[in-house]
Amino acid sequence: MSEDSICIEVNTKLGELTIRLLNKIGIVNKKFKIKKNQNSLYVPIIHKPNESELEFLKKSISDFQILITSFSLKKNPIKKIDDLLDNQIPKHLLKSLPQSMDFVGDIAIIEIPFELKKYSEFLARAVLKIHKNVKTVLSKSGPITGNYRLRSLKFLAGENRTQTIHIEFGCKYYLDIAKVYFSPRLSQEHNRVASLVGRDEVVLDLFAGVGPFSIPIAKNNPEARIISVDLNPDAIEFLKKNIRLNRVDNNIIPFVGDARQLINKNLVGLADRVIMNLPETAKEFIDVACKAIKPRGGIIHYYEFMRIPDSIEKVKHRFSKRVQQAGRIVDRFLFVKNIREIAPFRYQIAFDVIIH
Numbered sequence: 001m002s003e004d005s006i007c008i009e010v011n012t013k014l015g016e017l018t019i020r021l022l023n024k025i026g027i028v029n030k031k032f033k034i035k036k037n038q039n040s041l042y043v044p045i046i047h048k049p050n051e052s053e054l055e056f057l058k059k060s061i062s063d064f065q066i067l068i069t070s071f072s073l074k075k076n077p078i079k080k081i082d083d084l085l086d087n088q089i090p091k092h093l094l095k096s097l098p099q100s101m102d103f104v105g106d107i108a109i110i111e112i113p114f115e116l117k118k119y120s121e122f123l124a125r126a127v128l129k130i131h132k133n134v135k136t137v138l139s140k141s142g143p144i145t146g147n148y149r150l151r152s153l154k155f156l157a158g159e160n161r162t163q164t165i166h167i168e169f170g171c172k173y174y175l176d177i178a179k180v181y182f183s184p185r186l187s188q189e190h191n192r193v194a195s196l197v198g199r200d201e202v203v204l205d206l207f208a209g210v211g212p213f214s215i216p217i218a219k220n221n222p223e224a225r226i227i228s229v230d231l232n233p234d235a236i237e238f239l240k241k242n243i244r245l246n247r248v249d250n251n252i253i254p255f256v257g258d259a260r261q262l263i264n265k266n267l268v269g270l271a272d273r274v275i276m277n278l279p280e281t282a283k284e285f286i287d288v289a290c291k292a293i294k295p296r297g298g299i300i301h302y303y304e305f306m307r308i309p310d311s312i313e314k315v316k317h318r319f320s321k322r323v324q325q326a327g328r329i330v331d332r333f334l335f336v337k338n339i340r341e342i343a344p345f346r347y348q349i350a351f352d353v354i355i356h
């Protein structure tokens with residue numbers, strides 16, 4: 001049996017590298033067999049690469065095409081969760097099955113709708129059957145809360161643990177998902193920001209977590225100096241482990257503490273770039289971020305949760321006003337994007353802003 005699929009065509013010499021890169025960004029369509037002719041390899045993908053995925057591929061592969069062609073289906077196509085649960089939950093509830101889940105290392109995290117709660121364990125066992133590399137299934141049992149931005153999680157199936165190693169764009173993150181914030185949904189954003197940093201910049205990662213901005217920046221730029229701050233001592237302990245795991249001991253300096261206090265005490269006027277990934281309350285730190293930027297200016301990567309009917313223009317205006325109140329000016333917004341929907345009518349937006 002064959003079906004049409006969008007795919008990447010490359011010279012066979014680049015085949016192995018291309019498959020590796022596409023797997024890294026997680027867009028290989030595993031339903032189909034990869035096909036080959038004399039000169040070309042065709043790798044089926046699940047969607048047309050977006051801007052940052054294209055940029056990532058072009059860094060390593062100079063010549064490839066995106067086209068649609070027919071592929072043979074693999075002999076044992078991965079079963080869909082609905083098939084596995086067909087006899088275990090009432091048919092009318094199949095439509096409520098979660099459409100997606102988060103994978104953090106070998107842990108799957110699912111959000112189970114109220115009407116499916118009593119079938120949670122069936123669902124978790126089906127996840128283990130389908131995703132052979134998943135060893136633990138947890139469910140979200142509350143929203144992300146508190147200063148450390150943690151979520152309570154419930155163990156459902158597999159190995160009862162919350163620690164794992166997550167790999168993102170070739171960087172490894174050892175973490176405990178019950179003790180630190182981590183979202184695999186931000187991988188493109190981590191990679192995008194890391195790709196912008198210049199060779200010998202000083203970067204201040206104000207809300208660093210376990211290091212998904214700091215580590216790739218350090219890896220790409222061995223001469224850059226990265227100061228990584230987080231209030232959560234567990235996050236900084238894992239960051240220290242990740243610094244060793246990724247062999248970037250020379251250029252990341254981790255600090256536990258409150259961003260405002262640390263900047264006021266030690267970090268005034270030294271950064272070329274400040275990363276502010278604490279969307280819930282980042283606005284309260286715009287003044288100190290401005291203080292941390294070098295007197296000649298620099299760039300702020302700013303994140304905020306926007307609630308409709310607020311508009312991006314409104315958030316930009318508010319941001320500029322706070323920068324002005326801090327005695328600096330916004331020179332230019334280099335990048336403004338709605339990066340993900342976090343709930344109905346709520347979005348995470350990202351700005352890259354030049355500050356003078």
Ligand SMILES: C[S@@+](CC[C@H](N)C(=O)[O-])C[C@H]1O[C@@H](n2cnc3c(N)ncnc32)[C@H](O)[C@@H]1O
Nearest residue numbers: 147148181207208209230231232258259277278
């Ligand atoms: C949304 S998480 C982002 C973590 C990481 N940058 C990432 O992309 O995964 C925000 C982090 O900010 C930390 N945090 C909260 N308030 C803080 C403060 N006042 N000073 C420093 N870090 C803070 C939290 O502990 C949490 O790890």
